[in-house]
Amino acid sequence: xxxxxxxxxxxxxxxxxxxxxxxxxxxxxxxxxxxxxxxxxxxxxxxxxxxxxxxxxxxxxxxxxxxxxxxxxxxxxxxxxxxxxxxxxxxxxxxxxxxxxxxxxxxxxxxxxxxxxxxxxxxxxxxxxxxxxxxxxxxxxxxxxxxxxxxxxxxxxxxxxxxxxxxxxxxxxxxxxxxxxxxxxxxxxxxxxxxxxxxxxxxxxxxxxxxxxxxxxxxxxxxxxxxxxxxxxxxxxxxxxxxxxxxxxxxxxxxxxxxxxxxxxxxxxxxxxxxxxxxxxxxxxxxxxxxxxxxxxxxxxxxxxxxxxxxxxxxxxxxxxxxxxxxxxxxxxxxxxxxxxxxxxxxxxxxxxxxxxxxxxxxxxxxxxxxxxxxxxxxxxxxxxxxxxxxxxxxxxxxxxxxxxxxxxxxxxxxxxxxxxxxxxxxxxxxxxxxxxxxxxxxxxxxxxxxxxxxxxxxxxxxxxxxxxxxxxxxxxxxxxxxxxxxxxxxxxxxxxxxxxxxxxxxxxxxxxxxxxxxxxxxxxxxxxxxxxxxxxxxxxxxxxxxxxxxxxxxxxxxxxxxxxxxxxxx
Amino acid sequence: xxxxxxxxxxxxxxxxxxxxxxxxxxxxxxxxxxxxxxxxxxxxxxxxxxxxxxxxxxxxxxxxxxxxxxxxxxxxxxxxxxxxxxxxxxxxxxxxxxxxxxxxxxxxxxxxxxxxxxxxxxxxxxxxxxxxxxxxxxxxxxxxxxxxxxxxxxxxxxxxxxxxxxxxxxxxxxxxxxxxxxx
Numbered sequence: 001x002x003x004x005x006x007x008x009x010x011x012x013x014x015x016x017x018x019x020x021x022x023x024x025x026x027x028x029x030x031x032x033x034x035x036x037x038x039x040x041x042x043x044x045x046x047x048x049x050x051x052x053x054x055x056x057x058x059x060x061x062x063x064x065x066x067x068x069x070x071x072x073x074x075x076x077x078x079x080x081x082x083x084x085x086x087x088x089x090x091x092x093x094x095x096x097x098x099x100x101x102x103x104x105x106x107x108x109x110x111x112x113x114x115x116x117x118x119x120x121x122x123x124x125x126x127x128x129x130x131x132x133x134x135x136x137x138x139x140x141x142x143x144x145x146x147x148x149x150x151x152x153x154x155x156x157x158x159x160x161x162x163x164x165x166x167x168x169x170x171x172x173x174x175x176x177x178x179x180x181x182x183x184x185x186x187x188x189x190x191x192x193x194x195x196x197x198x199x200x201x202x203x204x205x206x207x208x209x210x211x212x213x214x215x216x217x218x219x220x221x222x223x224x225x226x227x228x229x230x231x232x233x234x235x236x237x238x239x240x241x242x243x244x245x246x247x248x249x250x251x252x253x254x255x256x257x258x259x260x261x262x263x264x265x266x267x268x269x270x271x272x273x274x275x276x277x278x279x280x281x282x283x284x285x286x287x288x289x290x291x292x293x294x295x296x297x298x299x300x301x302x303x304x305x306x307x308x309x310x311x312x313x314x315x316x317x318x319x320x321x322x323x324x325x326x327x328x329x330x331x332x333x334x335x336x337x338x339x340x341x342x343x344x345x346x347x348x349x350x351x352x353x354x355x356x357x358x359x360x361x362x363x364x365x366x367x368x369x370x371x372x373x374x375x376x377x378x379x380x381x382x383x384x385x386x387x388x389x390x391x392x393x394x395x396x397x398x399x400x401x402x403x404x405x406x407x408x409x410x411x412x413x414x415x416x417x418x419x420x421x422x423x424x425x426x427x428x429x430x431x432x433x434x435x436x437x438x439x440x441x442x443x444x445x446x447x448x449x450x451x452x453x454x455x456x457x458x459x460x461x462x463x464x465x466x467x468x469x470x471x472x473x474x475x476x477x478x479x480x481x482x483x484x485x486x487x488x489x490x491x492x493x494x495x496x497x498x499x500x501x502x503x504x505x506x507x508x509x510x511x512x513x514x515x516x517x518x519x520x521x522x523x524x525x526x527x528x529x530x531x532x533x534x535x536x537x538x539x540x541x542x543x544x545x546x547x548x549x550x551x552x553x554x555x556x557x558x559x560x561x562x563x564x565x566x567x568x569x570x571x
Numbered sequence: 572x573x574x575x576x577x578x579x580x581x582x583x584x585x586x587x588x589x590x591x592x593x594x595x596x597x598x599x600x601x602x603x604x605x606x607x608x609x610x611x612x613x614x615x616x617x618x619x620x621x622x623x624x625x626x627x628x629x630x631x632x633x634x635x636x637x638x639x640x641x642x643x644x645x646x647x648x649x650x651x652x653x654x655x656x657x658x659x660x661x662x663x664x665x666x667x668x669x670x671x672x673x674x675x676x677x678x679x680x681x682x683x684x685x686x687x688x689x690x691x692x693x694x695x696x697x698x699x700x701x702x703x704x705x706x707x708x709x710x711x712x713x714x715x716x717x718x719x720x721x722x723x724x725x726x727x728x729x730x731x732x733x734x735x736x737x738x739x740x741x742x743x744x745x746x747x748x749x750x751x752x753x754x
Contacts, residue, residue, distance in 0.1 A: 007737035048589075052581035071572075072579035079583065124649050134591045141590045176578060183586070188594065195598045202625050205595075205602035205609035210648065213613075213620040215628045216748055217635065222648035223623055225611055230598040247650035250694030252625040253611060258738025314687065315657045321667055323685040327702060327739075331662075331691040332652040335639075335700035338739035342694075359694045360652035463656035485654030570658045 001312065001327070004340040007262070008308070011344070015266045015273060022270060023277025023289075029185050030152045030178065031282060041184050048180055056180070059171025062517025065153050066510060068175040069146060073113060076139060080109035083135045093128035094209025095224070100126070107494035107501075112136060114505035115143035115384055117235070117242030117355055117480035118471075118497060120489040124224040124246055129207060136242060137231045142179075144187055144238030144271075147386030149178035150509050151275060154393055155282045157516035158414045160524045170520040182386075186271065187238055194267045195233035202256040205229040228253060236267040239384040241355030241480040249345075249358040250334055261337050261358060265345050268354040272382040275389045283414070287535040292392060295540045299381040299547070303371045304347045310367040311343040317570050332360030343368060350375035353384035355480025362458070362467065362483040366570070369483070370563035373470055376477035378551045379433060384478060387505075390512040392543075397426040397515060399543040400534060409532050416519040429511035433476055434554035436500045440472035441465075441558060447492065456493070458485025462569060466562035471497060476504040614745065622745050623647070627699035633676055634716045635748045636701070636709050639688055640669060643696035653692040666690050679711045700741035703732050719754060727751065 028035050049056050060068065083090070088099035100108060104120055111118040112135065121127060127136065156172045199205050204225040211223045228244040232254055235242055245251040255261050276296065280289025314325040328339030337345075342359035349356055350372045361372055375381065380391045396413065401423045404411025411418040445468060448454050457464040467483040474481055475497040482488070488497070525531075533539060602609030612624040622628055629645040630638045638645070642653045655662035669690040674680065686704045710724045731747040734740050 003737050004739055010737070048585055051585055052578055054578045054582065067575050068578070071575040072582060075576075075579045075583050122649060122651070133595055134587065137595065138587060138591050142586055176582065179582075191594070192597065196601055199598065199602040199605045199609055202607065202612055204611045205599050208610060211611070213622065216621055216745065216752070217628065217630055217632060219629055219645070221628070221646055223611065223626065224648055227595055227599065229602060229609070230595045245650050247652065247695035247697070250652065251650050252627070252695060252697050252699055256625050258735040317657065317663050318666055318687065321670055322682045323670060323687055323690065324683060324704070325687045327687055329657070330688045331655065331657070332694045334694050334698050335688060335702060335739065335741045336735070341738075357694070360654055362654040362656060363652060365657055458654050459656040459659045461658065463658050466656070483654070484652070485656070566656070566658050
């Protein structure tokens with residue numbers, strides 16, 4: 001057990017050590033500076049831009065960015081709906097899986113479009129090979145690149161030199177340029193590396209359909225296989241999280257051993273961490289990066305340590321039965337991964353908004369379940385590909401405004417005054433998240449108590465409430481993991497979470513983009529003695545307090561009804 | 572609007588080519604060099620496939636080392652955990668029943684010796700492993716049925732114990748049981 005705990009700590013350290021150089025690389029990519037991979041990717045990018053006829057050097061203001069981003073997402077949505085509703089007769093479907101119902105297709109299409117990967121289907125029986133590639137793998141790449149491109153725009157908006165001004169709005173680079181470079185230079189190379197590790201450790205990558213054999217004890221067993229390795233790599237690298245198999249990364253073919261487990265958790269955390277450092281390299285303000293990193297890491301550790309501790313302690317009700325529970329809470333966990341690495345992953349995946357799981361969150365202890373939910377409720381520690389830093393940006397704006405008022409200075413961030421419009425947008429983004437979660441959960445709770453023929457829940461009592469709360473939290477945070485006992489392939493869950501997913505994705509992208517655009521068009525005020533310093537630990541503490549207060553005020557009542565009540569019922 | 576739709580359509584097409592054709596083909600080609608050629612490594616006996624190396628199998632008979640409980644009965648056509656919450660009264664009854672059953676089949680064992688994994692379902696329902704404790708506690712039963720000495724079985728379990736770098740120690744139950752049949 002002790003070496004396993006140590007391995008978790010080491011994994012985290014190594015991830016940070018790799019994220020720093022990656023952050024420097026990402027900053028160079030978005031600045032258009034030369035990198036080591038240029039000889040391979042310059043020709044590829046040029047080819048892509050020539051075929052598509054996109055002028056990647058054309059400066060766009062924030063509104064043009066937004067139109068480009070939303071239009072291409074709309075195109076993907078229609079392609080995805082078509083593929084899902086027709087997969088039954090389309091080629092590459094050796095297992096004969098059926099086409100999706102319209103409401104399931106709606107939910108699934110949106111869920112992958114918004115980088116969430118909430119899955120109301122099970123991979124083995126619900127998805128053809130064609131769609132594991134053309135739908136799942138495709139959207140896992142492009143949705144991650146969408147988030148990264150939006151973050152690149154915010155980076156650019158924070159630079160002081162005002163470039164070309166169009167219609168009163170400042171040019172902030174080109175969306176297609178950021179998008180393609182995120183794909184070819186960041187996501188693709190890392191995914192190939194991860195996929196190679198996976199195939200050599202036993203993850204399948206074939207097109208031959210299910211296999212059948214007679215087991216040692218004489219049972220007839222079917223084995224689902226398919227083009228898994230390519231998809232599982234980008235599922236983590238792009239912080240998507242949708243599993244190839246139903247059991248996600250708990251499946252022995254999706255996550256064959258302790259080494260792949262370590263590689264997969266590092267792969268999902270590395271880009272979000274690197275984006276924090278990339279910001280510092282991009283703006284040449286390393287101290288700002290370290291401040292943000294510090295706040296995020298303290299938050300992450302405050303969630304992780306109680307989770308690991310309570311899983312190692314195990315289930316007190318099973319302890320009472322008198323068996324040997326020294327390996328911890330093993331329900332829903334795999335032997336080759338063990339309890340500490342499972343608990344660490346469960347917080348990593350919820351903080352990062354990946355949502356892949358290597359143990360079943362529904363069966364974790366109440367405190368762990370609460371930490372998983374809190375990770376998604378705050379939704380600002382590390383966060384998903386690109387969008388993590390956007391969410392944090394919103395909290396920075398709020399913290400700047402509040403501390404400005406507290407000390408009687410004009411609220412400024414990076415030499416730009418923060419005024420009523422920006423703070424209104426920031427507050428809407430910050431408060432919309434709890435609004436979506438709490439309204440959705442309360443409507444479902446109303447349904448389950450008042451409509452007799454509803455049987456969604458796999459567990460009674462407080463835990464049943466947690467299943468519904470978790471589902472909406474995961475949707476609003478675009479996470480995608482679930483308390484999977486919830487019977488969620490019903491019109492209510494498909495449609496309601498589908499809408500929450502859309503709003504939970506695009507409002508936190510549109511908001512920061514708008515703030516960035518507005519700030520970029522303002523006059524730069526040189527730093528003076530009267531400027532509020534934003535790269536100090538005092539300001540870090542301020543951001544942390546803002547996050548804590550918003551989260552605690554919004555979610556404490558709901559958590560009391562779920563995990564907290566469950567905790568007191570079993571201890 | 573047109574200035575956004577055309578690039579969007581063209582970029583979508585080219586992304587489909589790169590990420591749905593080129594990228595999977597590269598990985599597929601690399602997988603050909605991997606053990607199992609990307610089809611999943613199998614375990615064969617007399618030329619017949621009797622299992623997949625990574626996937627656990629259902630072992631419920633007393634003459635074999637039993638595997639963990641599974642929510643999908645080890646049929647790898649699907650995969651799932653039980654998703655039972657820690658406070659669920661039906662679930663807790665089920666665990667108690669598993670403990671009782673285990674004690675009936677292993678009369679020499681004390682309750683306090685039963686490792687938790689033997690009475691809880693795994694996340695995938697296909698977990699191929701047990702802890703060394705989980706295997707060794709079944710030795711007395713198997714030794715009696717098979718008429719083999721306990722020392723020999725302990726040796727066998729030790730031989731099939733894997734110690735991955737920094738990871739938990741595990742015993743591969745399928746390989747162990749195949750070796751057991753060959754004794």
